[in-house]
Amino acid sequence: MATQPAEVAAAAYAALARDIEACAREPGTTLDMLHAVQRHFGYLEPRAVGMAADALGITKAQLYGVATFYTMFFFEPKPPVIARVCVNLSCHLRGAQEILHELEEAARPDTFEVEEVMCLGLCEQAPALLVNEEAVGLVSPSEALAKVQAQVDASSDGE
Amino acid sequence: MEQVCLRRIHNEDSHDIETFMAHGGYDALRKALTEMTPEAVHDEVRASEMGGRGGAGFPTAMKWNFLVGAKGEPKYVLCNFDESEPGTFSNRIIGEEDPHLLVEGCALAAYATGCSIIFIYIRGEYFLAHERVKRAIEQAYARGFLGQNVMGTGFSVELYLRRGAGAYICGEETAIMNSLEGKRGYPRARPPFPANEGLFGKPTLINNVETLSNLPDIVLNGGEWWKNLGVNEGAGLNIYCVSGHVERPGAYELPMGTTARELIFDHAGGVWQGRELKAWKPGGASSAILPADMLDLVLDFKPVMAAGTILGTAGVVVMDDRTCVVDAALRDAGFFEEESCGFCFPCRDGTRVLRMLLERVRRGVAAPDTMDLIEHASQDMMGASFCGLGQFAPWPVVSTVRNFPKEYEAHVLGKECPAGVCPMDGAEPDEHVDRRTLQEMLVAQKGKALA
Numbered sequence: 001m002a003t004q005p006a007e008v009a010a011a012a013y014a015a016l017a018r019d020i021e022a023c024a025r026e027p028g029t030t031l032d033m034l035h036a037v038q039r040h041f042g043y044l045e046p047r048a049v050g051m052a053a054d055a056l057g058i059t060k061a062q063l064y065g066v067a068t069f070y071t072m073f074f075f076e077p078k079p080p081v082i083a084r085v086c087v088n089l090s091c092h093l094r095g096a097q098e099i100l101h102e103l104e105e106a107a108r109p110d111t112f113e114v115e116e117v118m119c120l121g122l123c124e125q126a127p128a129l130l131v132n133e134e135a136v137g138l139v140s141p142s143e144a145l146a147k148v149q150a151q152v153d154a155s156s157d158g159e
Numbered sequence: 160m161e162q163v164c165l166r167r168i169h170n171e172d173s174h175d176i177e178t179f180m181a182h183g184g185y186d187a188l189r190k191a192l193t194e195m196t197p198e199a200v201h202d203e204v205r206a207s208e209m210g211g212r213g214g215a216g217f218p219t220a221m222k223w224n225f226l227v228g229a230k231g232e233p234k235y236v237l238c239n240f241d242e243s244e245p246g247t248f249s250n251r252i253i254g255e256e257d258p259h260l261l262v263e264g265c266a267l268a269a270y271a272t273g274c275s276i277i278f279i280y281i282r283g284e285y286f287l288a289h290e291r292v293k294r295a296i297e298q299a300y301a302r303g304f305l306g307q308n309v310m311g312t313g314f315s316v317e318l319y320l321r322r323g324a325g326a327y328i329c330g331e332e333t334a335i336m337n338s339l340e341g342k343r344g345y346p347r348a349r350p351p352f353p354a355n356e357g358l359f360g361k362p363t364l365i366n367n368v369e370t371l372s373n374l375p376d377i378v379l380n381g382g383e384w385w386k387n388l389g390v391n392e393g394a395g396l397n398i399y400c401v402s403g404h405v406e407r408p409g410a411y412e413l414p415m416g417t418t419a420r421e422l423i424f425d426h427a428g429g430v431w432q433g434r435e436l437k438a439w440k441p442g443g444a445s446s447a448i449l450p451a452d453m454l455d456l457v458l459d460f461k462p463v464m465a466a467g468t469i470l471g472t473a474g475v476v477v478m479d480d481r482t483c484v485v486d487a488a489l490r491d492a493g494f495f496e497e498e499s500c501g502f503c504f505p506c507r508d509g510t511r512v513l514r515m516l517l518e519r520v521r522r523g524v525a526a527p528d529t530m531d532l533i534e535h536a537s538q539d540m541m542g543a544s545f546c547g548l549g550q551f552a553p554w555p556v557v558s559t560v561r562n563f564p565k566e567y568e569a570h571v572l573g574k575e576c577p578a579g580v581c582p583m584d585g586a587e588p589d590e591h592v593d594r595r596t597l598q599e600m601l602v603a604q605k606g607k608a609l610a
């Protein structure tokens with residue numbers, strides 16, 4: 001995502017502009033606009049954040065001030081897959097630390113990144129994690145890694 | 160056994176409008192709009208004696224009363240779908256498996272309280288639930304259950320779905336409004352209360368997903384019927400979420416007033432692997448960690464409060480006899496430190512102090528008076544924090560000091576973890592913390608520095 005060819009970037013800005021326009025027609029869509037930026041660029045790309053700020057009629061600094069409150073937004077380019085591993089009590093009791101360990105050993109900047117996150121609301125499936133948007137639960141460390149690896153493979157196939 | 164919110168979730172394609180309508184879906188909305196006045200719907204909710212399922216248990220009908228008298232247009236229904244309390248996942252299941260039930264409940268609440276715009280604010284991590292609710296809203300609009308002139312009755316309501324982006328505090332009823340308005344999710348002072356000056360400064364009704372999802376059955380069968388589903392003086396049904404060391408973790412919709420013993424042993428299959436139960440929590444991270452001899456506690460708002468803690472979201476977490484309560488408390492302490500929004504210092508610094516103290520206990524380097532320090536810091540946080548997050552954050556920690564003093568003595572004085580879980584390596588925690596803040600807080604309380 002970090003070094004997009006110019007035409008890919010132009011298409012992403014155009015698609016984002018359409019999303020922002022749709023958001024701007026409804027009330028309370030600031031976070032939705034930021035989600036749209038991240039969906040198109042993989043992180044809060046500065047120029048795209050500027051487009052959202054303009055649509056909202058606030059400064060870029062104000063919008064960054066909002067965005068930094070929330071843990072799901074990224075401020076720099078990320079690997080194609082993010083594994084969010086819950087480390088709260090229910091998952092901790094059923095082996096979250098082992099999963100965290102296994103994934104951290106295997107993570108590489110060009111494949112996936114591991115995040116320790118607070119409760120994902122998947123407690124009945126503990127230990128649980130989110131692999132990008134996919135909820136994964138009731139897994140051993142090696143099964144968790146296989147799920148992550150499958151998404152990494154899928155993302156590289158898509159390019 | 161009677162079920163309300165979870166009755167349809169095992170149907171094939173339960174999230175689709177066709178399945179929902181084949182099982183009585185939107186009948187309640189039709190009945191309310193064609194046969195009942197808003198007051199009549201309100202009366203049924205009053206008869207149900209339902210307490211809000213978001214955690215506080217505040218009587219739903221009374222909350223609605225505040226809206227009816229409030230001045231200002233438009234009035235909003237804000238459905239709090241920011242379910243983030245550790246150990247709690249009932250809202251997610253409704254959103255994923257029966258999103259139309261929620262949509263119908265939202266529309267009923269709007270009709271009864273004179274609101275014309277509904278927002279559902281769902282936490283950012285609930286990707287599947289978001290997708291399902293979004294589709295349900297589109298389907299409901301297409302069938303005329305939302306929008307202008309619903310089912311030709313003259314009632315009009317708009318429903319917008321909004322996503323959060325990772326912040327536990329946004330489940331707090333004033334923080335969720337700030338977040339929806341495009342601000343940082345800090346809590347607001349009350350008064351003004353949301354019913355008078357809420358979202359965008361207008362009267363706002365904030366109800367939890369489960370609260371709203373009970374409304375269709377209350378309208379169809381009557382509030383009295385719903386109320387009588389409870390046991391041990393409890394009103395209605397409640398979804399208890401069970402996780403941790405049990406054989407069958409899951410969401411159990413049971414009579415309000417079910418005891419912890421019945422829930423854990425009769426429904427969730429008991430402690431896993433044939434182990435003994437050591438400790439449990441009744442209501443998510445914000446509730447106390449309780450000993451096994453309190454298993455006969457009736458899991459309803461009042462009895463749990465009388466026992467010194469909260470039922471909250473009824474997210475029950477079970478810990479077996481290999482668990483170390485210090486280690487367990489540290490998990491909750493770490494959660495609250497991470498999720499404190501930083502707006503007020505008793506919570507911002509207190510959550511960090513508690514986590515640091517536990518870290519030292521776990522390493523075997525805690526000062527001999529650590530239990531007193533935890534008690535003092537906890538009481539300061541409970542009294543001085545701006546919102547519920549900081550007021551309840553100390554509970555999992557201080558409750559372990561009170562309920563399991565011998566474990567702390569073993570760690571602090573004996574330098575030993577009885578469960579063999581803590582490292583007890585004598586290493587000073589590698590902290591990037593402002594030790595001066597900690598020392599100043601503790602000096603103020605104890606008149607001496609941290610050892």
